[in-house]
Structures are given as C-alpha cells and as structure tokens.
Amino acid sequence: MKNLAPAIFPPKGIGDAKPANKAVLDWVQDIATLTQPENIFWCDGSEREHEFLIAESLNQNVLIELNRKKVPRSYLHRSNPNDVARVEQFTFVCTPTKQEAGPTNNWSEPGETYAKLRGLLAGAMRGRTMFVIPYMMGPADSPLSKVGFEITDSKYVVLSLRIMTRLGEIAVKRLGNDPEAEWNRGVHSLLDINPERRFICHFPQDNTIISVGSGYGGNVLLSKKCLALRIGSYLARAQGWMAEHMLILGVESPEGRKHYVAAAFPSACGKTNFAMLIPPARFKGWKVTTIGDDIAWMRIRDGRLYAVNPENGYFGVVPGTSHKSNPNAMRSIAHDTIYTNVALTDDGDVWWEGKDAEPPAHAIDWLGNDWTPQSREKAAHPNSRFTTPMRNNPALDCDVEKGDGVPISAIIFGGRRSDTVPLIYQAFDWNHGVYLGATMASETTAAAAGAVGRVRRDPMAMLPFCGYNIGDYFQHWLDVGKRLTNPPLIFNVNWFRKGADAKFLWPGFGENMRVLKWIIDRCEGSGGALKSPIGWLPSPHDLDLAELDIDHNAVDELLGLDHEEWQKEIAAHKEFFDSLGGVVPEELQKQREQLAARFEP
Ligand code: OXD
Ligand code: MN
16 A cells, blocks of 8 residues: 555664653653554654655655656655545544533543554554654744644655644753643554544543544644644633634735734635735735634733734645635745645646646546546546645745734634625624624535535534534633623625526635725724624625626625525524534524524514
C-alpha cells in the first residue's frame, strides 16, 4: 500500500531532538512499547530534517516532485482512494458520560475506547519509523497558545504539520520541563488505511487524541480539527475563552480605519476565499488582510473579544481556486506547497477543475489514471487540498503574530442556502446573534464523507467540531456575551441564494466586499438598515452596488424575505432544537418564540 512506507534511518544530527520534559518522555515510551516501531525520530522542524524527509518521501513514493520551475519546492501526494475526507461517522468524543458529549457527537466510553485503540495500535509501527512532533498552536507570546505533541508513522503528517503549525524548539521551550504543564497528547497511526479500522477519538478530560486508520489531513493533522477545535472548544469553555471554526480578516478603509471581523462558515463554503478577498475596483484604497482562514481562538480583554489564529498555514480546498476566484490563494500555492489528490499534468504541473485556462489535453488524475477532457471522471478529487504556509499569502495581516490578538468588531455566520436566507442581515443584539449562529444551516459539501447538497443544521459551523455538549456550548456563547461590554455585532450572510433559474443571484468572491463594507458601516454606526422580523436588513440603497452588473430584481430577491419560506425555516429551527433533546438554553427557545411572533400580523 503506497502510504505505508518502511522505516527510515536518518544520519546523525537529524531526528534526535529529544525534549527533556519527563511527562513527554514517559508518554512516548509508553506508545513506543505499544506500537513497537523500528526507530523513534524526534522532530525539530529544521531545514536539514525537512530536506531529509522530502528525499525519503520521494524515494518511497509518498510524494511526487512537481516541476521545479512551475511550482518550486512543491509536491503531490495521492491518498488512498478510500480516505479522502473527514469521517464524521468514525469521529468520537470520549467523555466519561454520554451526556457530556451531548446529542451531536458520537460518544464512546473512554475506558473501552482506550482498550480498543490500544489493541489496534499494538505492534502497529513494526518496521516503521515513529515520529514525535512537538508543535505550538498560536503566536509565540500569546496567552492563548497551546503546546501539542503528535506521534505519527506518516511522513506526510510530519511534512504537513511543519507547514500548519509552529513546529519544534518553539513548542519545546514553551512547554518547559514542568511535568504537570498542560499539553496535548496526539497519537496517529495509519494502520492499514482500512475504513473498518478508522477511528478519530478525543478524550477531552485527558487532553488526548488518538486517530487510526486514516491519512487524510482533517483526520490526522491532529493540531487542526482535533486539537484547535474539538479539544480546544472543551478547554475554552473550562478556561473562559472561545475556540471557533472561523476565519479572521482585517478591513482597512482608504482613510486608514481598520476593523477585524471573524466569520464562521461550514467546511468548503468559502472561508479561505473570504479571508483573502481582493476588493473590486470600486473600492479603490480598501485593503483586506488575512489573520486566519479556518480557526479563531478568542479571549475577552477589556470587555472586547480578541482573536488569534492558532495555525501557521492553510489546508484549503483546491477545486474552484483560480486567479478569478482567489488570486491571493493562487499566489500562496505557487510554491512550497503540498498538494493532495489533484491531477498531474505531463509537464509536472498540477491541475484541477476550476483552475484558470483550458484543461490540459492529457493528465494523470488523482487516482493515478490517464485523464483527458473527455473523461467522465473528475481529474482532481472534489475535496483535493493544498497545504501551504501562511507566509506565502501576499495579503497576510501584519498583526498575525500579535500575542494579544486582534480586536473583533463583527462576527459573521453564513451557510450555503439556495433559498430563504437573505444575502446579509444583522442580529438585534448578542443573544439574538447567538440564535442566528445556533440555527445556521448549510447544504453539505465534499469536505466530509457523505451526501453532498443536503441542508443540515450546523450551529456556528461547529457541528462536527464541538468537543462537548452543544447545549453547554450555546450557553457558553450566552455567558461570554454577559462578560462583553463592547461585544462584536453579529451578522448572517448567504452568498449562495439562487433565483428561479437555479443560478446564483450574487456574484460572490471579490464582490463580497460590498457586503463587508455594509458590515463595517454598521460597526461604525453609519450604515442604514430596515428593521425586519429576522433582524436589521439593508435596503438596496444601503449597499454600495455601484459599478456592479446586477439586475434590480436580483437585488430585491437577494434581500427579500419570503414569509412562507420563513414559516418553514422557523419550524425547522424548532425541529432542530427538539432533536437535541432538551439541552437548548431557555434563552434560545425564547429567541425562537420571539422570531415567530415577529412574523405574526
Ligand atoms: C476543513 C474542514 O478542512 O472544515 O477546514 O473540513
Ligand atoms: Mn474548516
């Protein structure tokens, strides 16, 4: 099997960065005794180590080198075809009681689960190298930053984590020698990449993650969904901060006034595109900069929310990325990037559906088969990914390493909805905003295994990522609101509304700046709005639509409320809350009743 590479034996000075913390050493010893690797490779993230691992990965066909002139220092990885997305059905939150995991998580009893996983891991690294990776999430000097160690038998994981996290010495130093210090224990083994032995298990009380049987990023880069969101959200509630599935961007006006905005959209709904938005010509002098494209850790300071991006790179969806949709992403992935499951052209470049220019006359598809434009299959998998350092992003915000974080003026929720939900509206206040987040829904995408295009409720875009009871999570949001004297305003957007002809009504991408501008106007107290039953809605005149080729009727439709659709929507909110079995806080039930009452004549 192509991913299951044999052990590697590095020369002296590589793979020997053993940390001193006794708790780490004891844990590594325990896992090594269990998995019986051929050798242990202690990672430090250095350039020499990187070169060595790249050379070994090329030798063992874990990576294919791309054309050095076209995409310097970049590689293609093909995953096992049975292993191309997050697997929510095999993802577990293992709290002592089922009630703590709540109605939206798969729960399994911690003792039994440890025993099952230890059984699967017994001897699993025989003949392979066990890598020990120290990493840090968050800027070097941030009070929010966390240390994790990931043990893995996959070089792809090591190379990807070097992009996605702050890896090596910085983490070891931050942890120090205190055996009682807080750090996350992550164990990953590919096993034999068999969906029947694929489990992604979280033990929030032990700050521990064990992931087996997969090589797909979202399941195995334990820093990301597992630590920064599932374990992170659990720690955040216990410690009084927030871990959210949100991009963070900066918007600066031509006069130099700057705001930061955080936005929660479900997986593969355009967070990376929005975080890297380039304003259209109409907005000359406006600048949008990126703090993060997927995860925000936020804490309260002086009555405001301040956010950091815990990550150091982007793990983004490739198909659809083009100079038209996201020029900053295209520049980011033009070098030093690992691609997974895209097509390989005959001249060693990468290709995917939705890339600029004509498709190549011939390519090798993500499965390794010949492909031509006449082929029925897609050349790149719909959930093919890039892994690229955030430093590559030309729009990276200058405060991305600021340990205190950036102050958040607005929070935006948004899903992929063909109907019902207007382009943009604003919550009346924080608690109403929490209701908007809690009832968010979106049509499913290829980021998770399963049917695509089905509307599902995805509260705060955290359905697959909240590491504890969703009712307690809603309450945590309400409690945070009580501590904020200067809370962010909360908005809901929907870039995906369709007209009767089933075509998108809104052009999206850079033109989303027009919506962002209204949000900023509202934050500054200058934007106009009409009070509607669902919140503050802009009239067409409140949005700057100059120089935009859009029909008046389309704008009316985008901003319109169809009462019948909203009756169904409110009924769906109730159905969703009911399905959670009594955990929804009273305040949110009240919000729903008030919403329903506002629709009454
Ligand atoms: C992601 C996801 O990969 O949300 O970011 O699935
Ligand atoms: Mn995500």
